[in-house]
Amino acid sequence: MALTLEPRTPAEDSSARVPDLLHPTPMTRIDVDATKLAITLAFASGVSGGLFADALDRAKVAPSTWEPASFANDLFLQSFVSLCLKVCVGDQEPATLTKPLVTLLSHPPADPAVVHHRRAILAELVASPDFRKELERLYGLLVRFRSLLEGATGIGKWDANRRQLDILMLVKQIIDCAARGFVRARSGLRRLSAFGLRIHGSEPYRSLADLLKYDEKLATLDLRVRVGADGRIRGFEILAIKENEENAFVNSPVRRWLAKIELFARGFRFGDGEVMARLIDAVFEGLENELVTFVQLFGDLEFYLGALGFHDLAQAAGLAVSLPALVESSEPRVLRGLFNPLLLAHGVQPVPCDIVTDRHDTTVLVTGPNSGGKTRLLQSLGLAQLLAQSGLFIPARAGSLSLCPGLVVSLIEETKADQSEGRLGTELMRIRYLFERLPPGAMVILDELCSGTNPSEGEEIFELVVRMLTRLKPQALITTHFLAFAARLEHERKISDLRFLQVELGPDHKPTYQFVPGVAQTSLAGQAAERLGVTGDQLMSLIERNIAQSQASALAKRG
Amino acid sequence: MATFVTTRRMGPELAARVEASVRGERSHAGEARETKWRLPLVAIARFGGALSIVALVCTVVVFRRRDRRDFERERAAFIDRVHAASASLTPSDDEAVVRVESWLVRSSGAYEGDFLAEELRPKGALAAVLARPSMYVRGSMVQLTRKTGIAEVAATSLKDPFLVCLVEAPASRSETALLARVREAYSNEAEQHSTQVRRFREAQVGLPFLLPAWAENVRSADTPEKLERLRDEFEKVPIDAATQAAKAGLLLFAMDEPGEAGGPTELDGERAHFVRVGLVDLPSARVLLRMRKRVDPSWISAAKRPLFASGLDGCALAFDIREALGR
Numbered sequence: 001m002a003l004t005l006e007p008r009t010p011a012e013d014s015s016a017r018v019p020d021l022l023h024p025t026p027m028t029r030i031d032v033d034a035t036k037l038a039i040t041l042a043f044a045s046g047v048s049g050g051l052f053a054d055a056l057d058r059a060k061v062a063p064s065t066w067e068p069a070s071f072a073n074d075l076f077l078q079s080f081v082s083l084c085l086k087v088c089v090g091d092q093e094p095a096t097l098t099k100p101l102v103t104l105l106s107h108p109p110a111d112p113a114v115v116h117h118r119r120a121i122l123a124e125l126v127a128s129p130d131f132r133k134e135l136e137r138l139y140g141l142l143v144r145f146r147s148l149l150e151g152a153t154g155i156g157k158w159d160a161n162r163r164q165l166d167i168l169m170l171v172k173q174i175i176d177c178a179a180r181g182f183v184r185a186r187s188g189l190r191r192l193s194a195f196g197l198r199i200h201g202s203e204p205y206r207s208l209a210d211l212l213k214y215d216e217k218l219a220t221l222d223l224r225v226r227v228g229a230d231g232r233i234r235g236f237e238i239l240a241i242k243e244n245e246e247n248a249f250v251n252s253p254v255r256r257w258l259a260k261i262e263l264f265a266r267g268f269r270f271g272d273g274e275v276m277a278r279l280i281d282a283v284f285e286g287l288e289n290e291l292v293t294f295v296q297l298f299g300d301l302e303f304y305l306g307a308l309g310f311h312d313l314a315q316a317a318g319l320a321v322s323l324p325a326l327v328e329s330s331e332p333r334v335l336r337g338l339f340n341p342l343l344l345a346h347g348v349q350p351v352p353c354d355i356v357t358d359r360h361d362t363t364v365l366v367t368g369p370n371s372g373g374k375t376r377l378l379q380s381l382g383l384a385q386l387l388a389q390s391g392l393f394i395p396a397r398a399g400s401l402s403l404c405p406g407l408v409v410s411l412i413e414e415t416k417a418d419q420s421e422g423r424l425g426t427e428l429m430r431i432r433y434l435f436e437r438l439p440p441g442a443m444v445i446l447d448e449l450c451s452g453t454n455p456s457e458g459e460e461i462f463e464l465v466v467r468m469l470t471r472l473k474p475q476a477l478i479t480t481h482f483l484a485f486a487a488r489l490e491h492e493r494k495i496s497d498l499r500f501l502q503v504e505l506g507p508d509h510k511p512t513y514q515f516v517p518g519v520a521q522t523s524l525a526g527q528a529a530e531r532l533g534v535t536g537d538q539l540m541s542l543i544e545r546n547i548a549q550s551q552a553s554a555l556a557k558r559g
Numbered sequence: 560m561a562t563f564v565t566t567r568r569m570g571p572e573l574a575a576r577v578e579a580s581v582r583g584e585r586s587h588a589g590e591a592r593e594t595k596w597r598l599p600l601v602a603i604a605r606f607g608g609a610l611s612i613v614a615l616v617c618t619v620v621v622f623r624r625r626d627r628r629d630f631e632r633e634r635a636a637f638i639d640r641v642h643a644a645s646a647s648l649t650p651s652d653d654e655a656v657v658r659v660e661s662w663l664v665r666s667s668g669a670y671e672g673d674f675l676a677e678e679l680r681p682k683g684a685l686a687a688v689l690a691r692p693s694m695y696v697r698g699s700m701v702q703l704t705r706k707t708g709i710a711e712v713a714a715t716s717l718k719d720p721f722l723v724c725l726v727e728a729p730a731s732r733s734e735t736a737l738l739a740r741v742r743e744a745y746s747n748e749a750e751q752h753s754t755q756v757r758r759f760r761e762a763q764v765g766l767p768f769l770l771p772a773w774a775e776n777v778r779s780a781d782t783p784e785k786l787e788r789l790r791d792e793f794e795k796v797p798i799d800a801a802t803q804a805a806k807a808g809l810l811l812f813a814m815d816e817p818g819e820a821g822g823p824t825e826l827d828g829e830r831a832h833f834v835r836v837g838l839v840d841l842p843s844a845r846v847l848l849r850m851r852k853r854v855d856p857s858w859i860s861a862a863k864r865p866l867f868a869s870g871l872d873g874c875a876l877a878f879d880i881r882e883a884l885g886r
Contacts, residue, residue, distance in 0.1 A: 203573065207570070248569045259564045266583070267599065268601075282577040286573070
């Protein structure tokens, strides 16, 4: 496919310099000088110590108002990234760099334009399998480039020039792929094309192409082969030797010898390999600045291909993901077919549910029996909000969500060896911590608030928290087993903007993992106790068995 | 700065980068900083090494040429010295040893009978003849029948009482008179009494060093070691004595026939036996004297016999010959 350089606008020129796929205004997020030095060293020695991982781990992210410490652990973000955002290229599943993706997800951009930019790219990738295929091909090339550069595969250890030429060949393929694969793209993917075309028209690229041709074809020999009566080759005759004189790197035989002697006199080794090394070095130097952007591009591609991997994972399980409509906080929250991706990642088939509230900026109290899916719902809602804020697919077939300035999640309450307070004290500290960090309009997810103390006192604190939260206009979702208390709040309606969801029970009084408006009547503790073998009869049978075993043991000792 | 690594078809930017790489300012990527300093040092080291090697080679060549010149000068001087030593020798002199050997082999064969040339018959003629330069050898007749035996005999044949007493006869044949002469012969005085006589051994040993073949040998010596070895050998050779021997006109020899069976053998090996004495004029290849006489140590007193039997017998033999020729 022939490439033509079209006139570019200043904005396109800026895009062409840095193929930043994550932001509408291109930015260089990695440390250019350090990465350049690392690439240079890796190119020379083949040992980099993981330059891609280092550069991307230290990469800057777009400004964000979210505090990762407020939600990352409770949402098992690390597990979600490593299990759900897998990159698949054909039948290959290269190891992705988890840490940069976790960093990106835990810092959703404050600027909605960034979210829209990413959503546009993802939408185009889903709509156009060709673009996705090209993006996967580009990523595959970058993976090979990384492997060769970092020496992970050990290829070419014996011949440094060969290894470097292989790297340069991959560089050319990457540039070609970027230039040719996304010319018709309408989203931010077009940047790849602009980037590739810019390099394509530059002198370093022409030198690169010439060097690779020079490596492939110094000269052409016309041979005549003489075959004997027995069919065996008896001799060769060289009819003509034609050097590839059009190539900028082809030198006359005399100059080639003089070059070797010159290099030897200058302190290099004597040989053709040293001349080639100088040429490789010169070509590499011309491309060095562009190669730095490859590292950032590698991270960007993992972001999008990881999202597409999540799309495929859900699809394979008969579920669907989507890019939600982004609405105002006063508009309804609608999530159709919401599922918990962590369950899916661990091999459990999640049951999708629909969640609908009339607006976002309300406090929703979720009640229902134990093991009814309340905590899983909170996880799903938290992850859906996080993914939507990052411009990625949410684990729901369709939906509309409102962007918020922060997220505080409290789902796990572990007993720590060094904790100084009892259960009540710990719960109170959790509440204090929540109010210290909660900005207005943020999303709050709390599981079983005040469950660590006696119900009467706990209910008082619960009511206090809910009352105070309303002043911050949060998108709050709280689960509780204080059913009577919740029913009272629903009945009295003393606190404005309270909404109630309960776990739906089936005809057999078992949870359906769906959520409907209202307050649950029972926690079904008896059912749970029966399911787990904690009924009076079962406990008594255990006691009798232990006594019998003890008596038998005593008789055996006497006998 | 131009470099042979660039080509005319390279663009200026690429050529500049290649030149920078060649200069080591921009070497294989990350080695840049290190290489910027390392390459000039390596180049300097290489040039230094190359210059050292060239200087070493030049020094070696110069020294070798000087050594060669010195060697050739020394060899030429040595050859001159050899030539000077042999300058007085004629081609005939060169064959002196061969001629003597021929006479000895011939005389050790069947005895041809006593003979006295006319020129020795006058009184005092023997002394006059013996005053001429001569070569002397005495030994076992059995050994003198072959060349290797002649060499062995020559090596052990010294100026003995027979020679001394023949050249300068004792006053009488009494044991006392003979013994006095014998003692002179066994002391350093033998040379003083016979300066005109050279041992055949001296010609045999020295003459090869004076022949053209040996000078050629010196000329073909191609190492100082070989030349030194030849010079050492030459230094040990009695050149003057050999020259004198080679130019000697007379050959005086005494051949001891095998001892008679049955008789006693003295402590010095002497026993009764016949001795053939010959005097040959070498230039004219004429026998001047051929005589066969019996010696028997039994006449010697018991006190002198253990030590001087051989010497006294030899001296007595010389006395008898002179007596036979009328002194």
